[in-house]
Amino acid sequence: MNYNKKTVQDVDVKGKKVLLRCDFNVPQDKETGAITSDKRIVAALPTIKYLLDNGAAVIACSHLGKPKGEWKMKLTLAPVAERLSQLLGREVIFAKDIVGEDAKAKAAALQPGQIMLLENLRFDIREEKNDPGFAKELADMAELYVSDAFGTVHRAHASTVGVAAYLPAVSGFLVARELSVMGKALDDPKRPFVAVLGGAKVSDKIAVINNLLDKADTIIIGGGMAYTFAKAQGGSIGKSLCEPDKLDYALQMIQKAKDRGWERDQAEVAAFQAKNSRWLPDYALYMACKRHFGMRSWTEWEDADIRLRKSPEVLERYRTLLREDVELFTYLQFLFFRQWNKLRDYLHGLDIQVIGDLPIYVAMDSADVWAEPESFQLDDQCVPTEVSGVPPDYFSADGQLWGNPLYAWDRMQADGFGWWIRRVDGASKLYDVIRIDHFRGFEAYWAVPYGETTAKNGHWVKGPGMNLVGVLTGWFPQLRFIAEDLGYPTPGVQQLLQDSGLPGMKVLEFAFDSRDSSGYLPHAYIENCTCYTGTHDNSPIALWREEAAPEDIAYCEKYLGLNKEEGFNWGMIRGGMGSVARLFVAQMQDYLELGAGCRMNKPSTLGGNWEWRLLSGELTDSLADRIYDAVRIYGRIDRKKDESKSE
Numbered sequence: 001m002n003y004n005k006k007t008v009q010d011v012d013v014k015g016k017k018v019l020l021r022c023d024f025n026v027p028q029d030k031e032t033g034a035i036t037s038d039k040r041i042v043a044a045l046p047t048i049k050y051l052l053d054n055g056a057a058v059i060a061c062s063h064l065g066k067p068k069g070e071w072k073m074k075l076t077l078a079p080v081a082e083r084l085s086q087l088l089g090r091e092v093i094f095a096k097d098i099v100g101e102d103a104k105a106k107a108a109a110l111q112p113g114q115i116m117l118l119e120n121l122r123f124d125i126r127e128e129k130n131d132p133g134f135a136k137e138l139a140d141m142a143e144l145y146v147s148d149a150f151g152t153v154h155r156a157h158a159s160t161v162g163v164a165a166y167l168p169a170v171s172g173f174l175v176a177r178e179l180s181v182m183g184k185a186l187d188d189p190k191r192p193f194v195a196v197l198g199g200a201k202v203s204d205k206i207a208v209i210n211n212l213l214d215k216a217d218t219i220i221i222g223g224g225m226a227y228t229f230a231k232a233q234g235g236s237i238g239k240s241l242c243e244p245d246k247l248d249y250a251l252q253m254i255q256k257a258k259d260r261g262w263e264r265d266q267a268e269v270a271a272f273q274a275k276n277s278r279w280l281p282d283y284a285l286y287m288a289c290k291r292h293f294g295m296r297s298w299t300e301w302e303d304a305d306i307r308l309r310k311s312p313e314v315l316e317r318y319r320t321l322l323r324e325d326v327e328l329f330t331y332l333q334f335l336f337f338r339q340w341n342k343l344r345d346y347l348h349g350l351d352i353q354v355i356g357d358l359p360i361y362v363a364m365d366s367a368d369v370w371a372e373p374e375s376f377q378l379d380d381q382c383v384p385t386e387v388s389g390v391p392p393d394y395f396s397a398d399g400q401l402w403g404n405p406l407y408a409w410d411r412m413q414a415d416g417f418g419w420w421i422r423r424v425d426g427a428s429k430l431y432d433v434i435r436i437d438h439f440r441g442f443e444a445y446w447a448v449p450y451g452e453t454t455a456k457n458g459h460w461v462k463g464p465g466m467n468l469v470g471v472l473t474g475w476f477p478q479l480r481f482i483a484e485d486l487g488y489p490t491p492g493v494q495q496l497l498q499d500s501g502l503p504g505m506k507v508l509e510f511a512f513d514s515r516d517s518s519g520y521l522p523h524a525y526i527e528n529c530t531c532y533t534g535t536h537d538n539s540p541i542a543l544w545r546e547e548a549a550p551e552d553i554a555y556c557e558k559y560l561g562l563n564k565e566e567g568f569n570w571g572m573i574r575g576g577m578g579s580v581a582r583l584f585v586a587q588m589q590d591y592l593e594l595g596a597g598c599r600m601n602k603p604s605t606l607g608g609n610w611e612w613r614l615l616s617g618e619l620t621d622s623l624a625d626r627i628y629d630a631v632r633i634y635g636r637i638d639r640k641k642d643e644s645k646s647e
């Protein structure tokens with residue numbers, strides 16, 4: 001491919017009016033609108049200066065933010081014009097519109113060596129629609145088009161694509177430099193060649209992805225596009241960004257990548273298949289069938305023979321029919337485990353271990369239930385008879401209707417709890433410590449008749465208790481567990497926890513009830529427990545401080561001896577870290593002292609959960625030093641091992 005495109009140096013610009021597409025989409029202070037970084041403006045200077053120094057009259061244009069065709073003055077380019085003027089040391093004429101009377105008049109009067117900046121292109125809805133009329137109006141103001149907005153050249157907008165139909169077009173220095181770098185990387189890449197792609201839409205990157213599939217060794221998909229790829233593979237993405245009409249295309253690209261890797265990794269894949277023969281064939285067939293039936297739940301598949309797994313012959317028929325997809329989903333699992341194991345080995349090299357969640361229940365729409373329906377409380381058509389939940393409590397007056405199918409504990413016990421042994425064995429290959437979510441459900445579980453709209457009308461049913469827990473601890477004596485024993489600490493649950501020998505959970509945010517003594521107070525802990533500042537279901541400390549009763553906060557401050565110098569959050573962390581609890585866990589939000597808007601999950605709600613992300617730059621050296629000092633003070637680090645590393 002020829003990457004040597006014409007640049008501003010290849011054409012005569014003297015005396016010409018030049019429409020210059022820049023990328024002035026600069027970060028701004030949300031309150032004041034002040035520019036917080038001018039890097040993108042600085043990046044455009046070489047092209048601008050060249051044009052001005054060589055006698056061109058420059059009509060610069062750019063977008064800023066996402067006004068969606070509305071005139072939002074917080075997104076005006078006026079501050080950009082002011083900063084550009086400072087950097088150039090000359091006046092930047094600012095047009096109060098885009099292709100209106102002000103812009104056209106100022107463009108007509110513009111002289112060689114002068115520069116003007118149009119108002120935010122995206123104030124006009126026609127920009128993002130690549131409207132020919134809008135593109136023509138932009139082009140009519142100039143004699144030459146220069147593309148220098150590398151960050152937006154992939155978008156088919158009027159100012160990036162449309163104007164090129166009406167004007168001679170060349171690249172600016174910024175675009176030319178990026179094309180040169182990309183050309184070298186694509187034509188003669190160093191191996192391994194890893195391409196990282198971001199952005200919101202798969203549709204914007206189709207050509208790029210297709211091109212890279214034939215060149216790169218690995219492609220990493222990030223940004224909003226990742227959700228389309230995740231959903232295409234059967235993942236749950238909630239309300240995250242997705243292009244439904246590109247799901248099949250995403251899978252086609254994944255298939256293309258698989259075809260390249262399948263032959264290359266054949267020996268490793270075969271070994272992976274042999275090692276995971278107990279679950280992998282069913283999972284791969286289940287996912288292939290889901291794709292075949294439009295990614296619908298297996299309970300909605302039209303063919304009852306495969307939906308109900310009526311015979312080995314039916315399974316084999318579908319394996320043959322869907323062979324390519326079966327291979328695809330097998331290969332995806334192979335890649336996941338290869339990548340995960342490399343990550344885990346890396347962490348272990350840093351003496352970091354991974355705690356993983358093992359929810360007590362699994363989803364109805366899962367390979368687990370489809371492959372072994374006899375292990376669940378289902379009727380002969382695989383419809384649940386009762387489903388999971390918890391009764392009304394502090395978090396919800398209606399209880400929580402989870403809707404997972406319940407286990408057929410009698411049948412599981414008759415089989416020696418083989419299903420659970422296999423599940424925990426699989427989890428042990430991913431995690432170093434396993435937190436059993438809703439451990440109390442092993443003692444007794446809340447069963448809600450299928451079809452109920454709330455969890456109110458459920459009832460307690462005795463669970464397997466030590467019959468199961470004893471089997472798991474016996475099979476995995478070296479594996480560490482955490483029992484999530486929160487909620488309804490009945491004598492039965494307490495006895496099960498004691499009999500199992502597993503550490504329960506102590507949550508500091510539950511400790512400070514000024515009206516009553518609490519077993520969550522650090523002085524009441526036994527060593528065999530895990531202390532949390534708060535869980536994913538609780539508010540971060542800073543938000544909890546605002547929400548809790550003033551007398552409870554006063555009690556907390558008095559109990560922990562909190563002071564302004566240390567800070568409320570760090571005093572809470574000290575209280576947990578300094579306890580006798582064998583393991584201490586704090587949310588990153590608590591270390592960062594974040595509050596509203598940073599909660600991970602609100603029980604019994606849909607949407608708006610699990611959206612908080614750790615941002616680049618938030619993990620600072622000073623924070624690392626403070627955490628390190630705390631864990632050393634309270635003996636939560638192996639001092640000898642740590643000292644040997646520093647020598």
